[in-house]
Amino acid sequence: xxxxxxxxxxxxxxxxxxxxxxxxxxxxxxxxxxxxxxxxxxxxxxxxxxxxxxxxxxxxxxxxxxxxxxxxxxxxxxxxxxxxxxxxxxxxxxxxxxxxxxxxxxxxxxxxxxxxxxxxxxxxxxxxxxxxxxxxxxxxxxxxxxxxxxxxxxxxxxxxxxxxxxxxxxxxxxxxxxxxxxxxxxxxxxxxxxxxxxxxxxxxxxxxxxxxxxxxxxxxxxxxxxxxxxxxxxxxxxxxxxxxxxxxxxxxxxxxxxxxxxxxxxxxxxxxxxxxxxxxxxxxxxxxxxxxxxxxxxxxxxxxxxxxxxxxxxxxxxxxxxxxxxxxxxxxxxxxxxxxxxxxxxxxxxxxxxxxxxxxxxxxxxxxxxxx
Amino acid sequence: xxxxxxxxxxxxxxxxxxxxxxxxxxxxxxxxxxxxxxxxxxxxxxxxxxxxxxxxxxxxxxxxxxxxxxxxxxxxxxxxxxxxxxxxxxxxxxxxxxxxxxxxxxxxxxxxxxxxxxxxxxxxxxxxxxxxxxxxxxxxxxxxxxxxxxxxxxxxxxxxxxxxxxxxxxxxxxxxxxxxxxxxxxxxxxxxxxxxxxxxxxxxxxxxxxxxxxxxxxxxxxxxxxxxxxxxxxxxxxxxxxxxxxxxxxxxxxxxxxxxxxxxxxxxxxxxxxxxxxxxxxxxxxxxxxxxxxxxxxxxxxxxxxxxxxxxxxxxxxxxxxxxxxxxxxxxxxxxxxxxxxxxxxxxxxxxxxxxxxxxxxxxxxxxxxxxxxxxxxxxxxxxxxxxxxxxxxxxxxxxxxxxxxxx
Numbered sequence: 001x002x003x004x005x006x007x008x009x010x011x012x013x014x015x016x017x018x019x020x021x022x023x024x025x026x027x028x029x030x031x032x033x034x035x036x037x038x039x040x041x042x043x044x045x046x047x048x049x050x051x052x053x054x055x056x057x058x059x060x061x062x063x064x065x066x067x068x069x070x071x072x073x074x075x076x077x078x079x080x081x082x083x084x085x086x087x088x089x090x091x092x093x094x095x096x097x098x099x100x101x102x103x104x105x106x107x108x109x110x111x112x113x114x115x116x117x118x119x120x121x122x123x124x125x126x127x128x129x130x131x132x133x134x135x136x137x138x139x140x141x142x143x144x145x146x147x148x149x150x151x152x153x154x155x156x157x158x159x160x161x162x163x164x165x166x167x168x169x170x171x172x173x174x175x176x177x178x179x180x181x182x183x184x185x186x187x188x189x190x191x192x193x194x195x196x197x198x199x200x201x202x203x204x205x206x207x208x209x210x211x212x213x214x215x216x217x218x219x220x221x222x223x224x225x226x227x228x229x230x231x232x233x234x235x236x237x238x239x240x241x242x243x244x245x246x247x248x249x250x251x252x253x254x255x256x257x258x259x260x261x262x263x264x265x266x267x268x269x270x271x272x273x274x275x276x277x278x279x280x281x282x283x284x285x286x287x288x289x290x291x292x293x294x295x296x297x298x299x300x301x302x303x304x305x306x307x308x309x310x311x312x313x314x315x316x317x318x319x320x321x322x323x324x325x326x327x328x329x330x331x332x333x334x335x336x337x338x339x340x341x342x343x344x345x346x347x348x349x350x351x352x353x354x355x356x357x358x359x360x361x362x363x364x365x366x367x368x369x370x371x372x
Numbered sequence: 373x374x375x376x377x378x379x380x381x382x383x384x385x386x387x388x389x390x391x392x393x394x395x396x397x398x399x400x401x402x403x404x405x406x407x408x409x410x411x412x413x414x415x416x417x418x419x420x421x422x423x424x425x426x427x428x429x430x431x432x433x434x435x436x437x438x439x440x441x442x443x444x445x446x447x448x449x450x451x452x453x454x455x456x457x458x459x460x461x462x463x464x465x466x467x468x469x470x471x472x473x474x475x476x477x478x479x480x481x482x483x484x485x486x487x488x489x490x491x492x493x494x495x496x497x498x499x500x501x502x503x504x505x506x507x508x509x510x511x512x513x514x515x516x517x518x519x520x521x522x523x524x525x526x527x528x529x530x531x532x533x534x535x536x537x538x539x540x541x542x543x544x545x546x547x548x549x550x551x552x553x554x555x556x557x558x559x560x561x562x563x564x565x566x567x568x569x570x571x572x573x574x575x576x577x578x579x580x581x582x583x584x585x586x587x588x589x590x591x592x593x594x595x596x597x598x599x600x601x602x603x604x605x606x607x608x609x610x611x612x613x614x615x616x617x618x619x620x621x622x623x624x625x626x627x628x629x630x631x632x633x634x635x636x637x638x639x640x641x642x643x644x645x646x647x648x649x650x651x652x653x654x655x656x657x658x659x660x661x662x663x664x665x666x667x668x669x670x671x672x673x674x675x676x677x678x679x680x681x682x683x684x685x686x687x688x689x690x691x692x693x694x695x696x697x698x699x700x701x702x703x704x705x706x707x708x709x710x711x712x713x714x715x716x717x718x719x720x721x722x723x724x725x726x727x728x729x730x731x732x733x734x735x736x737x738x739x740x741x742x743x744x745x746x747x748x749x750x751x752x753x754x755x756x757x758x759x760x761x762x763x764x765x766x767x768x769x770x771x772x773x774x775x776x777x778x779x780x
Contacts, residue, residue, distance in 0.1 A: 063640070099635075103538075104516070111492075111574070112496070114574065114578070115492075115493065115496055115574050116496070116500075118573070118574070118577055119496060119497055119500050120500070122427045123424075123425070123427040123428050123577045123580065123581075124427040126577045126578065126580070126581040127581065128581040128582045128583070131578035131579075131581055131582060132582075132640045132641045132766055133640075134574075134578070135485065135538075135540050135766050135767065136485065136517070136538035136540075137538055137539050137540050137765075137766065137767040137769065138640065138766070138767060140767060141635075141637075141640055141766070141767030141768055141769075142640075144635050144637060144767075144768070145637040145768075148637065149635055149637075150634060150635050150636070150637060150649075150652070151633070151634060151635060152633045152635075153539070153633075153635045153767075153769060154537055154539060154546065154550070155537065155538045155539055155767075156535055156536060156537055156538065157484075157487070157516070157517040157518060157536045157537075157538045158516075158517075158518045158534070158535075158536055159516065159518065165533070165535055169535060169550070172553075172554065172557065172559055175557070176553060176556075176557035176559075178553070193496070196499070197495065197508070197512040197515075198512070200505060200508040200509055200512055201508075201509050201512045201513060202509070244479065244533035244535075245533055246531050246532070246533055247522050247525065247526075247531055247533075247534060249522065249526045362513065362516050362518065362519065363518070363519070363522050364518060364522075364534065366533070
């Protein structure tokens, strides 16, 4: 059987909804940076945050009453993907629906609050209400409860490549007949603590723009939101191949791993939706693309949307899927002039297939190829 | 890679063998020590030494001594900056590979709940004290949940793609179940699977704040049970298509024959009192194995010793299996969260290999509301062929695996 995309949902710093975000990307819009601070006197960071109005119209489900931002993002994207599929006339048997939730950093804001109370005032002040929301699978649990999923539900954790691994897991579940449909949701929330940690890790820069494919990467800007794809046997966009990739113990080995992935996925008629984000990832992808598919058009959404870590690969899949349907890629800005890659120039005929390349910041890389 | 059965024309699914295992838990380092401690019903719970618990109700946990973990570092296999969880997984993988040096996994599926959480705690405490964060990059890089798994793989030159499942306390069993399904569906021939979790202050205090952790002894299924104690550890299993394992003359330790997963939407932290979630997971595991409940000889229960969890699981067990012997080995080693399912699968493996029932210690009085045949306080010799291991977790995740003794 072929696994296809039957519905999609998207919540990003550029708004909510497949068409809304896609049209803004086509117009060349970029998310506006916001200052993220901890308290007075501490260092501030800039991040791309989801606008409050994007979370309007969430169902008044009791599970969302105290839920973290990441749970709300996941619920929004997941429910939108289901709604899109249903609007297309798709019938989904809930007892045959599986859920795969992909995440990298999880509910950082609540975890920080919970631990802050312990550090500040001792264990006696720890909140029993907050603790369960800090668990990685809390967003999946809330979404499962809202949707009524009572079968397989998996939360998987990894770096930026985890979204591809989630799709791989979902695809396996569908192909082995464990479910008729599988909703894959990936989400992340931005928080001061995360910015500070990535800053100490020398991966983020102080302010936009994110410059892509530079010989000397200056860093990325963190963002937040969620993406969701409902996988099944229906839909025009097909998963041709999914490569669960491999690992690189040192950054200098990342090119070799991405190279191997692209070698397996390569198709001379494909365009690439890359994960380049202004870090070492750009160099790994640039070199691998030059070697394996030098004539392909390359697009990375991260200058416009930021680095949403666990959510990022699903955002790339959504863009690839939408670009295949529209036969068009959004314009790319802030690209190094000497990158030696082909970037979108508003032309039609971008390619018949799309390769999504995801090289994470912490040793994992994976990829997939889509066609329409 | 299903095989066509010429006798009846049915395409048979590949059978899934356990060809090697490695374990590090409060019961000991390795299968031999673990077996000895299980048979002698060792209570591994002691006062918490890693962080301050003076303000907690519960002040005990089942812990792994750091000194022994350092042995591997001294052998030059471990970078000293890695998290304890990495050290544990490396120790478990070392044992597994010593037992089957030819095992080359195509993919790795591992469960955890909190990754390198204590490094996150170190980071936050240093920030809070306005200290210089000299080790910050190291803490951040080694904090993510996939990192200990990749560290272990790197230590032995393995570069398989890595799926890290974080389904709360069911993670380890979910990982084994997924690995089983991957081989049974013909997607892979060899999968490395298991789970890990290292003790952390945040998680310890979290369970304490919920009053799920006990200030007393951990007494699963006891009338007077008052909650869990936290544990830690890592366990790994080498799963392989049985035909492929037999072909290369690998030792078949046991077979995974069934897996069930269900989601209970009753509450984020509490099970549906009817026990319907656990029951569905166990039924599905039986169904996937084509096995009647009467054929199950022993149940390694999730058995956290919290009043609600044991009541729901006990109800499901007695309804489905009647008086089949049941024990919760968490009474000895505490609840090692994402590692629990993997550690308990290895315990089941040892029980099948040595034909005994692991004990449920600290048991004093039967719960009048639970009709269970608890393996109370001492291990028992028994003839067992098929066992089931349960894990349930926050978020309503329920998982069960069915394990069968290797054919003689």
